[in-house]
Amino acid sequence: MIRSEILKDIAPILRDQLVVCNIGIPSQELHAIDDQPSNFYMLGTMGLASSIGLGLALAQPKPVIVIDGDGSVLTNLGTLPTIGNNAPPNYILVIIDNGSYGSTGDQPTYAGQKTDLAGMARAAGCDRVVEVQDVDTGKALKEALAAGEATVLVVKCQSGNAKMPVITMDPVVIRDRFMKAVAG
Amino acid sequence: MELNELLPGTAGASLKGTPMNIDKKIADDFVANGVSFVTTVPCKQLAGVIEEVDKRDDIFHIPSNKEDEGMGLCAGAWMGGKRPAIIMQNTAIGVTLNTLATLIQYYRMPLPMLISYRGELREPVACQVEMAVHTKALLAQLNIPTYHFHWQKDVEEFDNILKYTFMCNKPVAILTDANFWGGYGDQ
Numbered sequence: 001m002i003r004s005e006i007l008k009d010i011a012p013i014l015r016d017q018l019v020v021c022n023i024g025i026p027s028q029e030l031h032a033i034d035d036q037p038s039n040f041y042m043l044g045t046m047g048l049a050s051s052i053g054l055g056l057a058l059a060q061p062k063p064v065i066v067i068d069g070d071g072s073v074l075t076n077l078g079t080l081p082t083i084g085n086n087a088p089p090n091y092i093l094v095i096i097d098n099g100s101y102g103s104t105g106d107q108p109t110y111a112g113q114k115t116d117l118a119g120m121a122r123a124a125g126c127d128r129v130v131e132v133q134d135v136d137t138g139k140a141l142k143e144a145l146a147a148g149e150a151t152v153l154v155v156k157c158q159s160g161n162a163k164m165p166v167i168t169m170d171p172v173v174i175r176d177r178f179m180k181a182v183a184g
Numbered sequence: 185m186e187l188n189e190l191l192p193g194t195a196g197a198s199l200k201g202t203p204m205n206i207d208k209k210i211a212d213d214f215v216a217n218g219v220s221f222v223t224t225v226p227c228k229q230l231a232g233v234i235e236e237v238d239k240r241d242d243i244f245h246i247p248s249n250k251e252d253e254g255m256g257l258c259a260g261a262w263m264g265g266k267r268p269a270i271i272m273q274n275t276a277i278g279v280t281l282n283t284l285a286t287l288i289q290y291y292r293m294p295l296p297m298l299i300s301y302r303g304e305l306r307e308p309v310a311c312q313v314e315m316a317v318h319t320k321a322l323l324a325q326l327n328i329p330t331y332h333f334h335w336q337k338d339v340e341e342f343d344n345i346l347k348y349t350f351m352c353n354k355p356v357a358i359l360t361d362a363n364f365w366g367g368y369g370d371q
Contacts, residue, residue, distance in 0.1 A: 051256025052287075054257055058221070058246070076256075078250045172291060182263060182264060
């Protein structure tokens with residue numbers, strides 16, 4: 001499976017949750033598959049989805065699911081110790097690990113070579129780290145929501161992107177409707 | 185120069201004429217303005233205020249590994265209903281330009297940035313001057329409202345700056361130089 005197939009697969013689970021989605025094609029895919037006010041789409045600032053989601057999870061009690069990528073996590077590796085030492089039980093970081101920088105032309109990342117992101121998350125202090133294959137994402141995500149414990153879920157899948165339109169929604173609109181969903 | 189100007193964290197005098205601790209004053213103003221989520225990347229000048237923030241029950245203090253990461257945390261906390269702030273060094277302006285432009289400003293979020301202004305008067309480390317000479321120009325280029333605390337009495341403006349930040353939903357910089365913090369020994 002490629003990322004967009006995974007997102008289609010888990011869209012019914014994501015629909016009822018607060019979702020912070022990674023910059024670029026992942027946000028475009030989620031937006032096209034199932035746009036929701038409870039989705040926060042990143043339009044810039046590569047690497048910070050996991051941090052934004054962590055701040056959100058610490059600030060309020062609803063579950064927060066971050067859809068991140070291997071390339072983005074590698075861009076902001078300092079996030080893993082911060083998560084490992086601070087993440088509350090309502091925090092779920094899903095790293096779609098396709099071993100490539102999808103939004104920029106599928107250049108290979110080190111996560112697709114010798115680097116083990118699940119191992120790095122464990123070494124950083126994350127207690128519940130689960131690695132699954134693409135087809136098992138939905139089941140693992142449901143288990144993470146039920147776990148009552150912060151989870152880092154590394155999803156191994158194939159490299160590739162669906163052709164989706166660029167998000168043209170104003171960022172302040174994305175942010176405002178998201179904050180209403182958070183407060184609602 | 186009065187003795188209390190030589191002591192780090194000890195301001196000249198409060199309105200009542202008793203000594204004022206600027207670390208406590210800053211933390212008090214955070215609490216009074218509802219700032220309850222503070223992330224920090226340390227600087228020697230900021231050690232006292234970071235310690236003070238960490239002690240406060242009304243503030244959740246989460247250290248960051250890098251300042252752009254910290255701004256991500258603040259963005260999330262604000263969308264979750266908390267008022268955030270970041271405490272960092274001015275060298276971090278070089279780290280966070282993209283985050284300021286494409287996250288904090290683009291989504292129109294408030295972010296008070298309490299910044300140690302290294303490389304200014306009474307600075308002992310020459311390399312710090314290299315970013316100091318760019319600091320105000322970069323902040324001006326980004327249209328970030330910027331205040332410079334040089335005298336300890338300048339801290340009296342901090343409360344108004346916090347109110348201003350959450351009124352306009354912008355990142356706002358408070359540059360605090362070595363003179364403000366009491367200098368480095370005989371420097």
